[in-house]
Amino acid sequence: xxxxxxVGGAGYIGSHTIRVLKDKGYFPVVxxxxxxxxxxxxRGFPFVKxxxxxxxxxxxxxxxxxxxxxxxxxxxxxxxxxxxKPSKYYENNVCKxxxxxxxxxxxxxxxxxxxSSAAIFGEPEKERIDENHPQNPINPYGRTKxxxxxxxxxxxxxxxxxxxxxxxxxxxxxxPDGKIGESHENETHLIxxxxxxxxxxxxxxxxxxxxxxxxxxxxxxxxxHVNDLADAHILAMEKMARExxxxxxxxxxxxxxxxxxxxxxxxKITGLDFKIEYAPRRAxxxxxxxxxxxxxxxxxxxxxxxxxxxxxxxVSDWEKKRKY
Ligand code: UDP
Numbered sequence: 095x096x097x098x099x100x101v102g103g104a105g106y107i108g109s110h111t112i113r114v115l116k117d118k119g120y121f122p123v124v125x126x127x128x129x130x131x132x133x134x135x136x137r138g139f140p141f142v143k144x145x146x147x148x149x150x151x152x153x154x155x156x157x158x159x160x161x162x163x164x165x166x167x168x169x170x171x172x173x174x175x176x177x178x179k180p181s182k183y184y185e186n187n188v189c190k191x192x193x194x195x196x197x198x199x200x201x202x203x204x205x206x207x208x209x210s211s212a213a214i215f216g217e218p219e220k221e222r223i224d225e226n227h228p229q230n231p232i233n234p235y236g237r238t239k240x241x242x243x244x245x246x247x248x249x250x251x252x253x254x255x256x257x258x259x260x261x262x263x264x265x266x267x268x269x270p271d272g273k274i275g276e277s278h279e280n281e282t283h284l285i286x287x288x289x290x291x292x293x294x295x296x297x298x299x300x301x302x303x304x305x306x307x308x309x310x311x312x313x314x315x316x317x318x319h320v321n322d323l324a325d326a327h328i329l330a331m332e333k334m335a336r337e338x339x340x341x342x343x344x345x346x347x348x349x350x351x352x353x354x355x356x357x358x359x360x361x362k363i364t365g366l367d368f369k370i371e372y373a374p375r376r377a378x379x380x381x382x383x384x385x386x387x388x389x390x391x392x393x394x395x396x397x398x399x400x401x402x403x404x405x406x407x408x409v410s411d412w413e414k415k416r417k418y
Pocket of ligand 1: 264282283284285287299300301302303313314315353376379
């Protein structure tokens, strides 16, 4: 079984993926600068504190741990912030990734699993987004992800570096043991914010826009559990190593839920009531974003273990027990 460096492994999706890797017999080493990640989320795992842009340190780790694959989760992810501070996003999400890839090439690390995003597609041109959908990101965040995908094609051609780019739709949920989950300093995501309202940590949940051309006027998204995403990382990594080929996959459930439906499901599952306010649309939000996961299903054998109810149950459990 090969050794895997998980860059950003103390963050939300990384900390879930290291557990799934370990369960499957892999040896994940966590590398994180803890600017957003949580030390408590990586207890029991080999951990090195370091920055994505520190090429020398990375090359030493590749050698020390005999790393064959790098999984990269250490990106900034807030769309609104990327519009206000593009420099910060291009620096971290593109420049430092180039430095990481160069360290890999120089250190002889063969495989790269990249956290891409549905944001590379921009406004959907059809109901469900497959891998052939046109790529026209509408914000700097989405552009950073698309740029790295393009860089990866060039690095494959020039240096033979193989990669799997995984375009997440709406990552959500928490580990079923309730010990790790989503925890951001300035939370912007819908499900954690609904829980803040439900648990009295904020006054209300604001619904951003109820005049969209959707069934109930609110935005529709494709919510996919973080452990299901973790499974897809491992399947994509294994296929890449087997076939020595770069690939791209859209990762979502193929089902869309409106903001109102998500709020309704949280109310039903928790039995809690809370205040809902209707606010103007948030800039940069497309009405609908739903994945077509057929390629990941047929080529990787990817299936999902968590439906929406189960996702909300895992978040509810995490919110009750959370330690960070
Ligand atoms: N949303 C909302 N109120 C909030 C946060 C989010 O109505 O406080 C909406 C947002 O406009 C979008 C959906 O919920 O339509 C999901 O937003 P989130 O930020 O979780 O993920 P995104 O789709 O932007 O990646």
